[in-house]
Amino acid sequence: MSALLQSLVSQPYKHGFVTDIESDVAAKGLNEDTIRLISAKKREPEWLLEFRLKAFRHWLTLTPPEWANVKYPKIDFQAISYYSAPKAKQKLASMDEVDPELLRTFEKLGVPMHERATLANVAVDVIFDSVSVVTTYKAKLAEVGIVFGSISEAVQNHPELVRKYLGTVVPSGDNYYAALNSAVFTDGSFCYIPKGVKCPMDLSTYFRINTEQTGQFERTLIVAEEGASVSYLEGCTAPKFDTNQLHAAVVELVALANADIKYSTVQNWYAGDENGLGGIYNFVTKRGLCKGVNSRISWTQVETGSAITWKYPSCVLVGDNSVGEFYSVAVTNHHQQADTGTKMIHIGKNTRSTIVSKGISAGQSNNSYRGLVKILPTATGARNYSQCDSMLIGDRCSANTFPYIHVRNHGAQVEHEASTSKIGEDQLFYFAQRGIGAEEAVSMIINGFCKDVFRQLPMEFAVEATKLLGLKLEGSVG
């Protein structure tokens, strides 16, 4: 039975191919020259180079965090290349000049690089290794004043905006991996929604790591001005390599008064093989600042990939009546390790936060929820509701919940609920006795378990996530 369960969660990774494309890869190693090289390649202004160098110098004084419930060998930061870009002959004037090999790659991945009907009404910024290769619907978005594209481009075209907000939510010295990212980030998406504008389409970034022994360090910055709103989606895949690759991203969100940002992720980095060989180390800092009154930031994540996930999308609720939300499904199988959760920092009055976390562990994986709810003395009337559910498939995996609750205001209301369940032989027998086979039964149970999170996802993503989970868990029941 546990063999059947096991085979149900063990589907081959579909996105594990490598694109054969000529790339401009920086020599391995990390020092100030590496950083100057990246900055020079990107023709960055002096202040940004200074930002990087300051972060790097700070990083040198830090040690990697060891408190997470994950185990991995020490990373040799000198063995990684910090810049890799597909070689382009010159600057692209239009989509038609994008390398056809790249087009084929993203077509295979189901990412629309043409502004056509496949995913109508979603603008996509496509990032391949260290650079953004294309952004769709840019012109259309510009009509309403929205800036959407790669952060490198934004540095050139809107330096004042980038400079104003970069590092304001996640300071360059915030933590080990955030400092590293601040020093070496290569590309990422930038999105600016002006005052009062409701973004007419979903914005999306698709990240692809292609080159072996490259790290991907992208930096995403989203700013929603007063009364603006945007829904943003992020997807990611990587080829199969036997070595581990490092992905240390930083995402910063800023919501001003009455602004609303919804950030959804379906993370499907290569997770390593069934013996735990290879896979991405996904060490990511994501944080949103609800700066203005009545602002709202909502994180939804479906985490299925990566050998190791270390990630805590958080909300800092400064504006009065602001709202922070975190909806998460994290699935681990084989030897995957995930330590993920959120931080909700309540500062303003009547701030509210909701945390719904669903962890599913199969194989010999280890899945931990780690969350902090912090109510500061100023946060009168603050409320939090947390729900953390774990589901185990088979008997060799583990699930942990580490909730941290710091309340320093007596008027605050904090609720925490947790549960652990197991897909048991008896449940599967019950389904079977009604004619329903194990695969369908598991998919039904898992989707039922995750539905509170899935219904937060935009439609196309919800379909994608359901399929992905089905694939991921196929073969794990038995």
Place this chain on the structure above:
Amino acid sequence: MILQDSRTLLDVRGLHATVNGTEILKGLDFTVKRGEVHAIMGPNGSGKSTFAKVLAGHTAYEVTAGEVLYEGRNLLGMAPEARARAGIFLAFQYPIEIPGVGNSQFLRLAYNTVQAERGKDELDPLEFDDLVREKMKLLEMSPEFLGRSVNEGFSGGEKKRNEILQMALLEPALAILDETDSGLDIDALRVVSRGVNHLTSKDNAVVLVTHYQRLLNYIVPDYVHVMEGGRLVKTGGKELALELEERGYDWIEAEAKAGAPSRGVSP
């Protein structure tokens, strides 16, 4: 060699089964024809529920000897879901809770799976909703059951009604009701029994596994069998149940030891 009669639905010969290495069924013989209602009674631990689960194909039980023919096919070679699709239905003694999975979604999937097997049309959610509401009336169930998760937070009686609702939807050829009466108050017992009676016909058969005679006041069996030590040791008509109610099982045990011939096969 088992001789098949066209009315024979189930034929069990010399069935032995173990769970975790302990033998529970020890040479059980049992035959069911279409149109019959059988009751299997017997003391705790005699193997009644095990027999029900073995017929349905529960993976925790291992069949070590014997054979079972269902509609002339080798039942023991079929996966549990294949048995269900072929018309074997087990109403669980303890129906399983499945949090997060909506009852109506579950019922529809089960219904459509079995329909597909029979070469009949599957129903879309709206069509199915009409059908299930009709069936629920029979069991005096409130439609709000459809919106809840499968068996989650149901009372004992609600769970049993939900089982019979599934029976009504799936229209099995062979329904095995494992202590469906336990935990039911008298009104619920009446409703559930009426539901079962409504579903019996000359083409299907019902096997009732029960401790108590009172169920048999509502669903009248053609045969009553007594199970003891993993075998059917005595078979009689419906009056046997009354006798058991009065005298207990000890006298049967004594009779069995004395070597009185008795086989759990319908005459």
